Amino acid sequence: MATQRSQASAVDSKKKQRQELYQLLGKLPDRHRPIAVEIVSTQETDELIIEKLLLDINGLERVPAYFTKPKNKSGKLPVVLFNHSHFGQYEVGKEEFVRGRPEMQKPPYALALARAGYAGLCIDSWCFGERQERKETDTFKDMIWHGQVLWGMMVYDNLRALDYLETRSDVDTKRIATMGMSMGSTMAWWLAALDERIKICVDLCCLTDYQELIKTKGLDLHGIYYYVPDLLNHFTTSQINGLISPRPHFGLAGRFDPLTPLPGLTKIDQALKEIYKKDGAPDAWQLRIYDVGHRETEAMRTDIMAFYRKWL
Helix, strand or coil: CHHHHHHHHHHHHHHHHHHHHHHCCECCCCCCCCCEEEEEEEEECCCEEEEEEEEECCCCCCEEEEEEEECCCCCCEEEEEEECCCCCCCCCCCHHHHHCCCCCCCCCHHHHHHHCCCEEEEECCCCCHHHCCCCHHHHHHHHHHCCECHHHHHHHHHHHHHHHHCCCCCEEEEEEEEEEECHHHHHHHHHHHHCCCCCEEEEECCCCCHHHHHHCCCHHHCCHHHCCCCHHHCCCHHHHHHCCCCCCEEEEEECCCCCCCHHHHHHHHHHHHHHHHHCCCCCCEEEEEECCCCCCCHHHHHHHHHHHHHHC
8 A cells, every 4th residue: 555655656746747847848839729730742652651741739830740651551550759850950850750861870760660560750840841931049039038938849849749649540549659869869858758648768869967068068069949948947857857767768879979978878877777666667768878979870770679679
């Protein structure tokens, strides 16, 4: 009985922390506003079906997206909500998912996931891809004036993308993962921390301890989108990621990546090992550090797909 009370208390504590974390994201649109979707086009290859979508999810601007799935597999499929990276290349956005990028392995994740039997969804974040009409700095400044936070608006759109996935008859909503590299990595662990519908989190090259980033004078290495007002008065990186436990979480980092200082990675790893052990899932958290900078290696790709085979 005491153990049950302790578990219930821990669940309640994490729920309150999620609410607190969400409230730091500024004035956000209604989470329950209706979602509308337009299928712009459908493209098929020998292995892959690619739907190009326009999602009405925030009431402010429609959100272009790609939904992909294996051509020769039917029924309800496990799905990966893929979050694209930044790299200062605003024209890329969701194209990274279907076309890849030089910093990542081939094939692009849309095809790699389809070959493994998974569907995928990737949206253009604010200021990227087909949403780059206004510059990132201009968007950030305008939003701040109105009590909004650019990162919060980005997170909101991806949470609503989860809502959209739940409306699809070809998605197994009990088998949803999220992942990304760089900015997409940060988005993955924020989403998984905030929403328990995500069962698996994979973050690639951006599990950054905030305090260590300050110590190493690395604040300018991350874009302006990254900074949430008042965050450090409430949460550490480890505390945010602790909200993902006991769900499976795989962090991959480069030993020579200045965006993720090594002392910070050690700090996060130690904290999450303790949290996952306390939550009864010591094997569900993994951190692997590779002898590389800010990029995906062949070994990383192999390990990511093995992690999905085990947990998704």
